[in-house]
Amino acid sequence: MFNPQMGVSLHTLSFDINDSLVELVSKSGIKTLELFSRLFLENTDRVKAQIHKFDKNALRVATIHSDFWGADISSADDEAREKSIQSAFFSIELAVEFGASAIVLHSSKEPIAPEERSIRKKYAADSLRIVSEQAASKGKKIAVELLPRTCLGNTVEELFELTQGLSEDAVGFCLDTNHLMDKPFMLPDVAKTLGKxxxxxxxxxxxxxxxxxQVPGTGVIEWGPFMEALKEIDYQGPFNFECRFADTDDIAARIAxxxxxxxxxxxxL
Known part of the structure; x- marks a missing residue:
């Protein structure tokens, strides 16, 4: 039964993972976390120690978001593409350490010109196969994210194309409700098409x-039909907020x- 528990991408609250943040999150209604892999690029041991302070009986690390700032698994540059694959492997190791079930992954950066889209899709598909096999060997899944604009995987059809032939037990999808851009009315249908x-x-x-x-409820998305769609497909993944907070830097206010x-x-519901 669809019973969403409140989750959050931790880096959207703060990139400084300190005792104050841990306390505020622990006292809130947040039940699941997504951890951005870039949180661990500096002061790795200290940041890991802070994450381990969360009570695992009260709050679960659900997903690791692999780097999408400096990584591109569709890159035509062999060295850059290999580094991006290794970055995804690092996210898999984080998932193992923190007990996350899945790694969220972007198929590309942007922009991608029409004339290079075909070869970039090939590189991305090859990389997704490699990363999904590594994830599966560790008992983890990858969630390929629906992306906007010219990014690879900017339609449901292209997500299916990029992951064709990969095990459904190892590969699923992440739906970002902002990434349909000017077609937010399609969200319920997209959720139903992605299904399980x-x-x-x-x-x-x-x-x-x-x-x-923006925080849900402050924009143009009609949330009722989307929530009904999640209920219809009996969605069981993390109900994760990934928002920007232009009006306040106060973490307690953001959580509220x-x-x-x-x-x-x-x-x-």
Whole structure:
């Protein structure tokens, strides 16, 4: 039964993983976390120690988001592509350490010109195969994210194309509710089409103009039909908020905004 528990991409609250953040999150209604792999690129041991302070009986690390700032598994440069694959392997090791079930992965960076799309899709598909096999060997899945604009995997059809032939037991998808851009009305149908292969979400609202990742309830997305779609497919993955907070740097205030938004979304069920 679809029973969403509030989750958050931790780096959207703060990139400084300190005792204060751990305490605020632990006292909140947050039940699952997504960890961005870049959190661990500096002061790795200290950051890991902070994450391990969370009570695993009360709060679960659900997903690791592999690097998408400096990595591109579709790169035409062999060395860059291999480094990106190794970056994804690092995320898999983080998933093992923290007990996350899946690694969220982007198929490419952007922009991608029309004339290079075909070869970039080949590189991305090859990389996804390699990463998914490594993840499966560790008992983990990869969640390939629906992306916007010219990125690879910017439609459901292309997500299926990129992962064709890969085990459904090892590969699913992540739906970012901002990434349909000017077609937010398609969210319920996209969720239904992905069905049981939808294993992760990035929840945020769209402003009708650009990808702003607003807190749900502050933009143009109609959340009732989307929540009904998740209920229809009996979605069991993390109900994860990935938002930007332009109005406040205060972590407690950010958490309060998410808690209010979560209550609003749960009210549709």
């Amino acid at each position: 292969r939808l294993i992760a979400t990035h929840l945020s609202d769209y402003d009708g103009v650009d990808e702003k990742h 905004m998410l808690e209010s938004s979560y209550k609003m979304l749960a009210g549709y």
